[in-house]
Amino acid sequence: MHRKKIHMLVLVGGFVAGGLLSGSTASAAEAGATAAMLANTCAGCHGTNGISGGPAMPTIGGLPANYLKTVMEQFKDGSRPSTIMGRLAKGYSDEENALLADAFSKFKWESAQSHPNSKKATAIDPALAAKGAELQASAKCDKCHEDGGVFQDDDTPRVGGQWLDYLLFKMQDLKNAALKVPQPKKMETAIEKLSLEDLTAIAHFYASKK
């Protein structure tokens, strides 16, 4: 518990120090806003260090840098559907998006189930989660979202341990063909074969991961 907190503190301290160093060699205006300055503006929605207070805002702290950068670019150019990110992403340059992606990727992921607010959030249904576990295996989601979705690489975001309400929204969006949610072809084919009910069960499974 304590160790986690200290870890976060050290990271933030590190950012600020880095920012200050660059600030002292160039004038502030030339240097642009530091990664820490930019990332702190997102915390009002995504939580301190990108760890969301839930129940629907996604945790972004600890996601892969490449994924974060791609997503911000897609929000900005409109190729990724969103309720609000598309509007916000327009306010950042490509360099700033790269800084943001780098900053958030360096924070330590904390799963929704270990957040104190998880008790107040939409409860995970163990029966649904068990059904979801089977469904995602037979649909071969786990070819990419390995280890119950806890795995991540450059392109694949971690889904295991994400907030349930966010995953439920995501599943609805994925089933809404008109939205054209960016995703790999193999995932699209797999999703097509599943009903929204099936995907709801899979969301419960992913969200249950610690």
Next chain:
Amino acid sequence: MSMLNRRGFVKLSGAAALVGLSAATVSRKGFAAAKGHVVVIGGGYGGAIAAKYIRMADPGIDVTLIEKNEFYYSGPLSNWVIAGFRDIEVQKWGYEGLKKHGVKMVHEEATGIDPAAKTVTTKSGAKIKYDRLIVSPGVDFKPVEGYDAEASEKMPHAWSAAGPQTVTLTKQLMAMRDGDPFVMVAPPDPYRCPPGPYERASLVAHYLMKNKPKSKVIILDPKDKFSKMGLFTGGWTKLYGYGTDKSLIEWIPGGEGGKVARVDAKTMTVHTEMAEFKSSCINIIPPQKAGAIAEMAKLTDESGWCPVHFETFESKIHKDIHVIGDSSVASPMPKSGYAANSEAKVAAAAIVALLNGQKPGEPSYVNTCYSLLSPTSGISVAAVYKLVEGKIKEVGGGLSAGDAPDFVRAQEAVYNESWYQSIMADTFS
């Protein structure tokens, strides 16, 4: 403790700052040994986050937060309480989390600031010395004829850090007879939470539709237009029959007699220039100005608000004093909780830099205000800002789409509550 000892201790055990050893237990000498002492007045959306982020960025800086109340009741989402679908307890926050970051709490009212001696005086007469002071006291009200402290108990504003006023208005609405109007007097610009009165009207209309269908909301407004107007009136048309003679909301703009001349709490009447409105449930949101302590310390100009430099939020009037949140003038940023949070972080980073002998870096600011049209329909305004030639400039953002499908409105309603959870955790834990 000597400077060397203290620094050495922090170095050996980074946990010291976290467990609150530093500010809470060191002597006055200890303060002098730190890199500096920052005092913050007001533990709301602006002040609390400034205190925390200074400590997070540099545990070598001592921070004292002066907040008159033991608990903070959030204004954001308090309209949900009034409309009967949220418990006031969910709005209540304490300061234990800030103490864990090593912020020293002083639960007293700040009664004076001496910018020359660099001290803050509290009600008990204590004088607290600062190297830099952050002032975030929220808003105070300008006079409305007939509206004194006693009248505000009968015709609540429910517009300060929520709490008792919110509870009074909720009870009045619940007790109101079916057929009586819910009369709201909206404030002139600028005021805290520009979409707030219209969110309140929406949610009260939703309550009336379910519980008191013969009643309606009457908004008496000195203005002729308001924040997110198209989204609100579009929502009202769809949900509450706005524009028809059965409408649950009637909005009377300034140009059509909405300006209020005086109120009478004894007879529960609001007098406009042409008419009078009576009800058992009247919500007066008065015109606003910077918090009293800011005015007392002469941090305000003739507008009643505090002019600041936007790269640091340092006052243009007094050196070493930073004013953030509702009290400052930061337009085009609105007076909102999100803006206060964002301004606080810019001020905190600047103060950390300055106390370390560095130049403040370039700022970046964000605002978002979610509002509900009904419990399952949300809208928002969002913006990203930069400093351009000394002024705050919007560089991206916008409103929810006017023609957004229902599922998007439903998602935004859920994201609204989620925003609250994240920003409150950012602020108080």
